[in-house]
Amino acid sequence: MARKTGSHSEITGPRIRAEAQRLFARHGFAAVSMRQIAAAVGVQAGALYLYTPDKEALLFDLLKSHMEELLSAWAEVAPRTEPLAALETFVRFHIRFNLTRAEAVFLSYMELRNLSPGNFAVIEGLRRAYETELEKILIAGRAAGVFALPDTKLATLAIIAMLTGVNTWYREGGRLSLDTVEATYWDMVRKAVGA
Amino acid sequence: MARKTGSHSEITGPRIRAEAQRLFARHGFAAVSMRQIAAAVGVQAGALYLYTPDKEALLFDLLKSHMEELLSAWAEVAPRTEPLAALETFVRFHIRFNLTRAEAVFLSYMELRNLSPGNFAVIEGLRRAYETELEKILIAGRAAGVFALPDTKLATLAIIAMLTGVNTWYREGGRLSLDTVEATYWDMVRKAVGA
DNA sequence: AGGTTATCTGAACATTTGTTCAGTATCAAA
DNA sequence: TTTGATACTGAACAAATGTTCAGATAACCT
Numbered sequence: 001m002a003r004k005t006g007s008h009s010e011i012t013g014p015r016i017r018a019e020a021q022r023l024f025a026r027h028g029f030a031a032v033s034m035r036q037i038a039a040a041v042g043v044q045a046g047a048l049y050l051y052t053p054d055k056e057a058l059l060f061d062l063l064k065s066h067m068e069e070l071l072s073a074w075a076e077v078a079p080r081t082e083p084l085a086a087l088e089t090f091v092r093f094h095i096r097f098n099l100t101r102a103e104a105v106f107l108s109y110m111e112l113r114n115l116s117p118g119n120f121a122v123i124e125g126l127r128r129a130y131e132t133e134l135e136k137i138l139i140a141g142r143a144a145g146v147f148a149l150p151d152t153k154l155a156t157l158a159i160i161a162m163l164t165g166v167n168t169w170y171r172e173g174g175r176l177s178l179d180t181v182e183a184t185y186w187d188m189v190r191k192a193v194g195a
Numbered sequence: 196m197a198r199k200t201g202s203h204s205e206i207t208g209p210r211i212r213a214e215a216q217r218l219f220a221r222h223g224f225a226a227v228s229m230r231q232i233a234a235a236v237g238v239q240a241g242a243l244y245l246y247t248p249d250k251e252a253l254l255f256d257l258l259k260s261h262m263e264e265l266l267s268a269w270a271e272v273a274p275r276t277e278p279l280a281a282l283e284t285f286v287r288f289h290i291r292f293n294l295t296r297a298e299a300v301f302l303s304y305m306e307l308r309n310l311s312p313g314n315f316a317v318i319e320g321l322r323r324a325y326e327t328e329l330e331k332i333l334i335a336g337r338a339a340g341v342f343a344l345p346d347t348k349l350a351t352l353a354i355i356a357m358l359t360g361v362n363t364w365y366r367e368g369g370r371l372s373l374d375t376v377e378a379t380y381w382d383m384v385r386k387a388v389g390a
Numbered sequence: 391a392g393g394t395t396a397t398c399t400g401a402a403c404a405t406t407t408g409t410t411c412a413g414t415a416t417c418a419a420a
Numbered sequence: 421t422t423t424g425a426t427a428c429t430g431a432a433c434a435a436a437t438g439t440t441c442a443g444a445t446a447a448c449c450t
Contacts, residue, residue, distance in 0.1 A: 002398050002400095002443075002445040002446075003396070003397040003398050003399085003444075003445045003446045003447080004399090005445090006446090006447095007397050007398070007445095007446075007447085008396090008397085008447090009396075009397075027225075027308060027309075028223060028224070028306075030223050030225035030226035031224075033436075033437065033438080034437080034439080035436085035437085035438090043398070043399090044399055044400070046398075046401095046439080046441080047397075047398050049438095049439070050398080054438075054439080055439095110305055113221070113223060150379055150382070151371070154371065154376070154379055154380075155379075155383065157360060158357050158360060158380065160360070161356055161363070162354075162356050162357035162360070164356070165355070165356025165357070169352055176346070181349070184346055184349055185349075185353065187345070188353060188387040189387070191386045191387050191388075191389060192383040194386060197413075197414035197416075197428050198414075198416045198426070198427040198428045198429085199415085199416080199427075199428060199429090200416065200417095202416075202417085202426085203426090204426075207427080228406075229407085229408060229409080230406085230407085238427095238428075239428070239429055239430070240408085241409080241410075241411080241428080241429070241430080241431095242428055242429080243409095244408095244410080245428080250408065250409090
């Protein structure tokens, strides 16, 4: 046997990335073998190397794509209004976006240590860029006198950690609706920044 | 060669757990081999099995010990005063305790998925017990009218996520002192709960 | 229809994995 | 000083790891 009927790189490529993300998120990067990913796709292990130079590049590709999509999704909705409304937009955006990509978020927080130093720095830079987006809002708000914050950098990290925490417990169809969750977190954040 | 001079289980046992924790936290459970742990201790891989039945039990032991120490450390300082003071105690305790055990905290959040279902349930139960400690304070505070919270369960998870986030960025000797960090987080939490 | 390119198989490779165990050296007590 | 328990070595095991590659089949283009 060799090439399979109906085989196309535009189909196999995304499927490999999807299955890799699912398995990495579920069992951890090091615990998942290339053969497991291949089996999930329905292909032999050797075929994966038509789509990635090696295993780490597969992980890096997933993390980098996720961070870039996060940044560009934010760029599309990022408001140029007053800080309070901007902060609410950020809070709701972060919760909603992260919940729709729980696996990718999980990976981005868990598997950074499996990257080589160079690749690590790239992801770290993208993450910092995203954090800066929030901090810009906090700085503007403090300058305008609507936020009371002793340290905007600390507040940035605290808020992001709090919001990302939603991913660890929220389940669709659970006790609280997404809209209720968003509203409740926004209420806490608004009060926490002193507005 | 066989038994080494000066060898004692009271020394080797703790050293194995310490090195395992360090390596698991740094590279991930699945990425660390029994031979690496043994080498860090200065012993052959076979010797590890005098102290643990298998690799997973070693991880489980670390996670369980950490959670039990967390709970008993909290039990020692847990105040029976009014909710506002109790909440401040919790915030400061959580930050301080977690920072002194960064590796164990990291493990407890990252490597749960490498546990068998039975062991997973044990750790999950301990974690829930700890969360309940905070929620009891929030419930009491809301009943007393000093906290304004729509959902104490959600607030519990939000606060813990926010506080635990300190571990990802705080470094001793950095820009902010531990006391400043504690005070700043406490200020945000206090405002967030509406007190 | 025929030739070219794209896609995948299946076997192979050297390493590494968790774990077991018979043997051996050290320790502690009598 | 002898004896039994304790702590470790070193070799061995089958299974699994990431990765490579020659060969084979399907899809596409002329």
